[in-house]
Amino acid sequence: MGAFDLIVVGGGLVGAALAWGAQIAGANVVLLDEGDVAFRAARGNFGLVWLQGKGVGIPPYMHWSLRAGRMWPDFAERLSTAVSFDIGWRQPGGLQFCFSEAEIAKRRDIIARTQADGGDIDISILDRADLRALLPDIGDEVVGASFSSLDGHVSPLYLLRALQLAFQAAGGHYRPGFRVEHINAETGAFRASSQIGSVLGRRIVLAAGLGAAKLAPQMGLSMPVKPERGQIVVTERVKSFLPYATNCVRQSVEGTVLLGSSHEERGFDEGTDVATTAALCRTAARVFPALADATVVRSWGSLRVMTPDGLPIYEESARYPGAFAVTCHSGVTLASVHALEIGPALVQGRLPSHLSSFTSERFDVHQS
DSSP states (O other): OOOEEEEEEOOSHHHHHHHHHHHHTTOOEEEEEOOTTSOOGGGGOOOEEOOTTTTTTOHHHHHHHHHHHHHHHHHHHHHHHHHTSOOOOBOSOEEEEESSHHHHHHHHHHHHHHHHTTOOOOOEEEEHHHHHHHOTTOOTTOOEEEEETTOEEOOHHHHHHHHHHHHHHTTOEEEETOOOOEEEEETTEEEEEETTEEEEEEEEEEOOGGGHHHHGGGGTOOOOOEEEEEEEEEEOOOOOOOOSEESSEEEOTTSOEEEOOOOBOOTTOOOOOHHHHHHHHHHHHHHOGGGGGSOEEEEEEEEEEEOTTSOOEEEEOSSSTTEEEEEOSOTTTTHHHIIIIIHHHHHTTOOOGGGGGGSGGGGTOOOO
16 A cells, blocks of 8 residues: 555544544544553543633633533534444533532632633532532532533543544554554655554654654654553442532443542552542542442553643644644543544644644753
8 A cells, every 4th residue: 555644653542533533534544553552541531521620821722622622512423423332422511529618719710710711611609509409419528519511521441442443434544553663754755663564654643642752753843741640440330320520420321430530640650559549439438428338349540641731732843744743631522623623634734723832842842
């Protein structure tokens, strides 16, 4: 086969969304995926499409995230139709629980700052009586919550599977077990090579998460990403009691309850520890005391991808035009815009102009 229109390096949530979006926009795309041996950030994602408070003080990120949230219903419908199974997407609204009046005051401040930055999102404060009307089983320690109807949740692993399958169903070329080790610029094209072969493409986008840090310099780019460990606990299936997305407890479509998640700097350690598991369980039991009787069936740790300021990187190489880098911490929330906006833009050989503030130049790092 000759050169592909686009090579996507990285088959996780970010890469698979870009690949599917580019493929359905008419490109001939190959998705190179190291496979489940990679640090799958999707395993450590709590599955929230969360907008309230996101990007406060950083208007470009706030508006980009809100755009993603509004595109999620159409994105989820198109994706579910393509694969014919439920990805667990629901948009019932989201609750951020508060255990004190001081926490309520912080949520009010977030609402005010969101409005000041032009954030077009409804966020309201619910007092304890309002909250109990929605959730009769709420714990006595919860004094209230903030609520936004734009928030939702989804199964990250169903989402990842759906993106990969939909990409292939649309005619995309999926190469599992393909760990890219070298990227070379050739005349009018790029070659991505691994121990099992190489592929040639007219354009290339690096969306390899933590693996991108070593590959980016080969494309004249810099991706100063580091790992953040997140631990999640899941219980047995219980009777449906929580129709809303929340900041610390989430009931899946199967009935299990996810408790999470932690934010830890532990290098590349994907392990778990009893102290963190216990802390997640205590918080969940404060919110819903009945969960104290639920059986924990498993817990796990996974590595997320973090830039120094926690914001995305969207960038085209100045040295090698046609080579792009994309990474973010919010692979679920931003999946809609990655698939439906950035993927098609890459087919045209560009990034949307309103993302110009998200290059790695903001870190003042030398690009080799």
